[in-house]
Amino acid sequence: MNGRNRNPRLLLTLALSVPALAMAGEVTLTGEGSVRYEPDxxxxxxxxxxxxxxxxxxxxxxxxxxxxxxxxxxxxxxxxxxxxxxxxxxxxxxxxxxxxxxxxxxxxxxxxxxxxxxxxxxxxxxxxxxxxxxxxxxxxxxxxxxHSDETGMEQEALARAIADARARCRFVAGQLDQSCGEVVSININGGHRPVPMMMAEAKSISDTVSSVGEREIRASVSATFELD
Structure with a gap:
């Protein structure tokens, strides 16, 4: 019998354990960020x-x-x-x-x-x-x-979401006596803009609008990091 096939059970065990070892060095988590502003x-x-x-x-x-x-x-x-x-x-x-x-x-x-x-x-x-x-x-x-710079605020909210994901990765890695490594993959979720609170429509000459209310842009990401 060929020596390479003498222990098929051992070969099968090793083959099944390789994917588990590859996944053991990664962590997947979410990050959230938001920016509040008043329209201009x-x-x-x-x-x-x-x-x-x-x-x-x-x-x-x-x-x-x-x-x-x-x-x-x-x-x-x-x-x-x-x-x-x-x-x-x-x-x-x-x-x-x-x-x-x-x-x-x-x-x-x-x-x-x-x-x-x-x-x-x-x-x-x-x-x-x-x-x-x-x-x-x-x-x-x-x-x-x-707001005249809503694109910039959307980017700021996204930047905060990414920073939040990386901070969570550092926390998880620290609990495992490891360090947070490179990003393996990242998925950017859609933003969300709640309806602002504002005054009712002005209907007579004596009515004025004193405030249009505050708004919020939210962003979230799902990221996978290597653990070193």
Whole structure:
């Protein structure tokens, strides 16, 4: 019999133990990081609208509102980014009959949309007050506020998550009288942005927004390290 096959049970035992030995020098764990901030910018949209039996009259009324708006924001205009007020819409709507048996009335409605962004939130309340004074329609929600360097903050949160994973690796290695070595693999999980707390929508000329609330960006990673 060939000498290389004299002890197959020993060869099988050694073969099965090799993967276990390879995995014994690694540790897999997670790391988390977060960054808190307050938005410093906003995207805003207002709509001027007016109705009349004659389409031309409805259009003229909206044009008059737009002239008042442009005049009212003269001192802020240069600080409004990506400004546009060229979107105009004209349609006809049917109004309920004022009395039973009468025919429903039709009315022409003209509207014009104003959109822009601001990188200075001190402009927010003066602009809202101007819109309120003219009766412009708008909605103010958390999704309209953002930070000018959100990409940098996402990277900072990720950096903190990686640092947290490495710190945990050092702790685990220390408990085993070893040291944390090189990264074998790393998986970056998706970020999470909780909805911020903010004041309710301003609806009258006396209402102002004092704070848009704090936000948080979170990041997490799953990493495998060598143990030396």
């Amino acid at each position: 910018s906003a995207r805003l949209q207002f709509t001027a609208s007016a109705g009349h039996e004659l389409p031309q009259k409805a259009t003229e009324r909206v044009a008059a509102l737009m002239d008042q708006w442009r005049e009212g924001i003269t001192e802020y205009r240069a600080r409004l980014d990506d400004y546009s007020d060229a979107t105009v819409n004209l349609y006809t709507r049917t109004l309920p009959a004022p009395e039973r048996g009468e025919e429903p009335r039709k009315q022409a409605v003209a509207s014009q949309t104003i959109s822009f962004s601001i990188s200075d939130l001190t402009l927010l309340n003066p602009l809202l007050q101007q819109a309120q004074a003219l009766g412009l329609d708008y909605h103010l929600g958390p999704q309209q506020f953002f």
